[in-house]
Amino acid sequence: MKRKTKQTLLALTLIVGGVALFVLSASLHQKMNEPPAPTHPPQQAASAAPVLTPAPSPSPEPTPEPAPLIVIDPGHQAQGDSTPEPIGPGASEMKARVTDGTQGVVTGIPEYELNLTVSLMLRDELLSRGYRVVLTRETNEVSLSNAERAAIANALQADAFVRIHANADEDPSVRGVMTICITPQNPYNSALYPSCRSLADALLQSLGEAVGCEEGRRTLWETDTMSGLNYSLVPACIVEMGYMSNPEEDLLLADDAYRHQIVLGLADGLDAWLAGQSESTTQGRP
Numbered sequence: 133m134k135r136k137t138k139q140t141l142l143a144l145t146l147i148v149g150g151v152a153l154f155v156l157s158a159s160l161h162q163k164m165n166e167p168p169a170p171t172h173p174p175q176q177a178a179s180a181a182p183v184l185t186p187a188p189s190p191s192p193e194p195t196p197e198p199a200p201l202i203v204i205d206p207g208h209q210a211q212g213d214s215t216p217e218p219i220g221p222g223a224s225e226m227k228a229r230v231t232d233g234t235q236g237v238v239t240g241i242p243e244y245e246l247n248l249t250v251s252l253m254l255r256d257e258l259l260s261r262g263y264r265v266v267l268t269r270e271t272n273e274v275s276l277s278n279a280e281r282a283a284i285a286n287a288l289q290a291d292a293f294v295r296i297h298a299n300a301d302e303d304p305s306v307r308g309v310m311t312i313c314i315t316p317q318n319p320y321n322s323a324l325y326p327s328c329r330s331l332a333d334a335l336l337q338s339l340g341e342a343v344g345c346e347e348g349r350r351t352l353w354e355t356d357t358m359s360g361l362n363y364s365l366v367p368a369c370i371v372e373m374g375y376m377s378n379p380e381e382d383l384l385l386a387d388d389a390y391r392h393q394i395v396l397g398l399a400d401g402l403d404a405w406l407a408g409q410s411e412s413t414t415q416g417r418p
């Protein structure tokens with residue numbers, strides 16, 4: 133090789149080497165200014181995703197059931213309304229939208245007032261037991277027909293529609309507790325008869341025990357003459373807490389401690405009835 137050629141090659145080598153060094157150095161410089169690489173490369177992050185969103189387990193936790201919803205209807209209102217309404221859906225037979233109710237023979241307390249007071253106490257007791265509760269009315273100054281009251285329970289798909297009333301009889305010696313439900317032949321909602329009947333049974337027994345009412349004075353009346361029961365699409369029952377036409381019972385119904393016993397009896401009855409309902413549901417499952 134000629135000397136000149138050697139020198140040219142050396143020069144070329146130096147140039148190429150220099151360029152290579154420059155490129156390498158530039159590349160290193162760029163790397164040092166890059167933000168730190170993520171600890172988890174994207175592939176790892178993707179494979180880590182199931183940790184954040186657990187795969188469905190073979191036996192998933194059941195969704196908790198919402199608390200039972202009870203619609204309480206404090207019977208009557210300050211002003212009755214004799215305007216007729218059909219006694220049941222599509223019925224030709226008519227009945228007053230809502231009657232005046234009775235009043236205490238000794239105390240003079242109007243039934244609508246007693247019904248509301250006890251209903252508000254029952255609401256508080258049920259709320260403290262974890263129920264959801266809706267009242268059809270919270271004041272006496274309303275205009276609500278019996279059909280309209282049932283419509284509230286229907287719209288909310290209540291677990292039970294409990295209507296609070298007090299009784300009256302021409303004979304002042306008549307006293308005791310009563311519950312009222314539809315008959316098995318009800319032309320509007322007879323499919324609900326078993327649950328209405330068991331609700332009426334449970335409330336009658338529990339209320340009777342709570343207020344110390346002897347068995348002979350506990351009455352269960354099946355009838356299809358109650359508009360509010362006929363329009364109901366959920367288990368429904370009327371509770372007659374006692375006779376305001378009986379002087380002794382009228383005084384008891386005006387007593388706060390006695391009212392509290394009524395409330396505990398009704399709440400215990402609902403507890404028992406619902407326990408029985410869920411038992412029969414479980415038995416129906418494979």
Ligand SMILES: [Zn+2]
Nearest residue numbers: 207233297298
């Ligand atoms: Zn009444």
